Amino acid sequence: MRSLINDPPIKTPPPGVQRKLITGVALIALLIAVGPFLPKWLTFLITMAASHGLVSLGIIFLMRGGVVSFGQGLVFAIGGYVAALAFVKLGFTDAIGLTFIGGLGAALVALPFAPLIARYRGIFFAMLTLALSMVVYGILVKTDVLGGSDGFNMGRPTLFGQQLADILSGYVLYPLTVVISGAVALAARVYFDSPRGLISLAVRDNELRVEYLGASVRQTMAINFVLAAFVGGIGGALTVLSLGHVNPDFSYWTTSGEFVFVAILGGYHSVLAVFVASTVLEIVRSFSGLYFPDTWQLVLGVFLLTVIRFLPHGIGSLWSNRELFKRKGGEK
Amino acid sequence: MSATPSQGSIPVLRATGLEKRFGAVVAATEVCLEVIAGERVSLIGSNGAGKTTFVNMITGYIKPDAGSILLDDRDITGLEPRTINRMGVARSFQIPQLYAELSVLDNMLVATACQDRHPSFWRQARSADAVERALALLARFNLLEHAEQRVAGVPGGIRKLLDIAMALTVQPRLLLLDEPTSGVSVEEKFPMMDIVMHALEQEVMTVLFVEHDMDIVERYADRVVAFYSGRIIANDTPQIALAAPDVRRYVTGTLH
Numbered sequence: 044m045r046s047l048i049n050d051p052p053i054k055t056p057p058p059g060v061q062r063k064l065i066t067g068v069a070l071i072a073l074l075i076a077v078g079p080f081l082p083k084w085l086t087f088l089i090t091m092a093a094s095h096g097l098v099s100l101g102i103i104f105l106m107r108g109g110v111v112s113f114g115q116g117l118v119f120a121i122g123g124y125v126a127a128l129a130f131v132k133l134g135f136t137d138a139i140g141l142t143f144i145g146g147l148g149a150a151l152v153a154l155p156f157a158p159l160i161a162r163y164r165g166i167f168f169a170m171l172t173l174a175l176s177m178v179v180y181g182i183l184v185k186t187d188v189l190g191g192s193d194g195f196n197m198g199r200p201t202l203f204g205q206q207l208a209d210i211l212s213g214y215v216l217y218p219l220t221v222v223i224s225g226a227v228a229l230a231a232r233v234y235f236d237s238p239r240g241l242i243s244l245a246v247r248d249n250e251l252r253v254e255y256l257g258a259s260v261r262q263t264m265a266i267n268f269v270l271a272a273f274v275g276g277i278g279g280a281l282t283v284l285s286l287g288h289v290n291p292d293f294s295y296w297t298t299s300g301e302f303v304f305v306a307i308l309g310g311y312h313s314v315l316a317v318f319v320a321s322t323v324l325e326i327v328r329s330f331s332g333l334y335f336p337d338t339w340q341l342v343l344g345v346f347l348l349t350v351i352r353f354l355p356h357g358i359g360s361l362w363s364n365r366e367l368f369k370r371k372g373g374e375k
Numbered sequence: 376m377s378a379t380p381s382q383g384s385i386p387v388l389r390a391t392g393l394e395k396r397f398g399a400v401v402a403a404t405e406v407c408l409e410v411i412a413g414e415r416v417s418l419i420g421s422n423g424a425g426k427t428t429f430v431n432m433i434t435g436y437i438k439p440d441a442g443s444i445l446l447d448d449r450d451i452t453g454l455e456p457r458t459i460n461r462m463g464v465a466r467s468f469q470i471p472q473l474y475a476e477l478s479v480l481d482n483m484l485v486a487t488a489c490q491d492r493h494p495s496f497w498r499q500a501r502s503a504d505a506v507e508r509a510l511a512l513l514a515r516f517n518l519l520e521h522a523e524q525r526v527a528g529v530p531g532g533i534r535k536l537l538d539i540a541m542a543l544t545v546q547p548r549l550l551l552l553d554e555p556t557s558g559v560s561v562e563e564k565f566p567m568m569d570i571v572m573h574a575l576e577q578e579v580m581t582v583l584f585v586e587h588d589m590d591i592v593e594r595y596a597d598r599v600v601a602f603y604s605g606r607i608i609a610n611d612t613p614q615i616a617l618a619a620p621d622v623r624r625y626v627t628g629t630l631h
């Protein structure tokens with residue numbers, strides 16, 4: 044044991060959340076700036092990648108606490124249905140308002156289940172969330188006023204009281220989706236680096252010690268579950284605004300599976316990686332659908348296997364916290 | 376409150392008639408113990424004697440089958456570890472309970488974050504202020520040079536120290552150390568205890584520590600409490616307790 048005097052002076056580079064936020068803002072600005080020059084199919088692809096990415100980002104909230112939800116299609120569907128219903132039944136048409144209502148609706152649905160679900164881990168957590176999403180799927184399919192298995196359409200939303208012409212709406216919904224998804228992503232980064240975010244990582248690692256240090260593991264898990272629902276609900280609402288349509292498949296297990304795919308692909312260390320992964324999925328989906336329509340899941344599978352083999356912490360490990368990923372041999 | 380009694384006589388901890396059975400195993404029976412503020416008490420006993428069980432009952436991990444535990448004058452029997460921790464009782468573990476995936480510094484910052492009754496959703500966990508306090512505590516345990524290392528990769532002795540350093544973030548009034556020097560080589564035991572005791576000296580704190588090495592016990596304890604199959608068989612100054620026939624027969628093995 045060395046004496047204090049001999050210790051090298053410690054330089055702690057505060058891992059700059061500012062730097063990450065600035066990068067994020069720059070990226071959002073760039074995406075908006077290039078928007079008008081992109082082909083329509085590409086802006087639509089990015090719109091889908093960003094809004095779907097939010098649902099996977101919700102899974103990251105949970106993954107950082109050590110659990111994975113296989114039923115995140117549930118909050119995606121609730122967000123979508125609530126926004127579409129507010130539009131169709133209440134005549135509320137503001138795009139930003141609808142997005143917020145979608146998120147809030149999903150969070151409110153998740154709230155009563157949170158204390159129960161917070162008690163489960165591993166496969167039980169995954170199966171419980173999956174079961175919930177499939178129950179909702181079943182209800183939606185059987186509910187005729189909501190269009191049954193066909194779902195229903197909604198019209199064009201307004202923005203700041205302005206009617207969006209059909210041709211214009213794609214160009215407005217793209218930057219809107221990018222800005223809202225971006226803002227949520229930045230907020231997620233701030234949360235991940237906050238005391239509560241750090242406690243989540245601690246729960247993932249050693250629950251006993253978290254309790255022995257005076258924090259509540261259950262409360263941490265419950266909060267993450269509700270936040271994940273809020274974020275996923277926003278994603279659902281944004282998706283429906285752009286598609287103009289919602290149906291029960293939003294809550295189907297294969298949809299949830301894609302969100303998990305993206306979350307694992309991105310890894311839980313980087314927020315940006317989740318959106319990169321989401322974009323990868325959308326690209327593979329559109330191109331494989333074009334060239335090998337029957338085997339595109341196969342392409343996805345091979346892709347995921349490759350990433351898990353070579354980047355076990357997700358593609359985010361390509362650029363974030365490198366030193367922490369280096370496995371120092373020996374103990375563990 | 377009564378008129379201020381002389382400082383050394385306030386019992387911080389008063390355990391009465393604790394009983395704990397695991398099936399046929401008696402892990403605690405008729406356990407009574409009072410600890411005075413500022414005391415350094417060593418808990419000794421052979422393997423399976425009930426030392427960890429006692430620590431577990433005080434800190435809320437195990438609920439006693441019978442008996443009561445008072446902290447100052449408040450009944451803490453059967454409360455959650457989290458609640459007891461918030462009342463100023465902290466502990467370290469026989470096997471360090473750390474966050475292996477995080478750095479040594481981040482382990483300390485988790486401890487800091489957990490202390491907050493309402494941790495923030497948006498302030499930075501690695502704020503300059505929190506980092507500075509964490510580093511100051513790490514410095515007291517000579518752990519500064521390991522601050523940036525991932526816990527999974529640091530040696531056992533470092534983990535033991537970190538485990539104790541984390542417990543100190545609460546600024547506890549009562550600290551329970553379960554075998555602080557276990558798993559450390561014989562030559563390192565004294566330097567390690569020196570670091571721990573030196574770090575603790577800076578706060579007026581009551582300390583209970585479980586220990587197998589009698590040289591360490593004699594050197595650092597004001598009082599020795601010896602356990603044998605769940606029962607307290609001696610409770611006295613180190614000189615007297617370690618000389619008692621029962622202790623020499625059942626604990627130190629110096630009398631056959």
Ligand SMILES: Nc1ncnc2c1ncn2[C@@H]1O[C@H](COP(=O)(O)OP(=O)(O)OP(=O)(O)O)[C@@H](O)[C@H]1O
Pocket residue numbers: 397400401402420421422423424425426427428429469
């Ligand atoms: N959670 C448990 N479930 C079942 N038996 C237990 C449990 N905890 C302790 N015991 C048993 O109670 C007895 C006392 O165990 P305890 O861990 O308190 O011993 P100890 O004095 O700390 O021993 P050591 O020096 O080996 O750490 C042992 O026989 C042990 O097997």
Ligand SMILES: [Mg+2]
Pocket residue numbers: 426427428469553
């Ligand atoms: Mg023990």
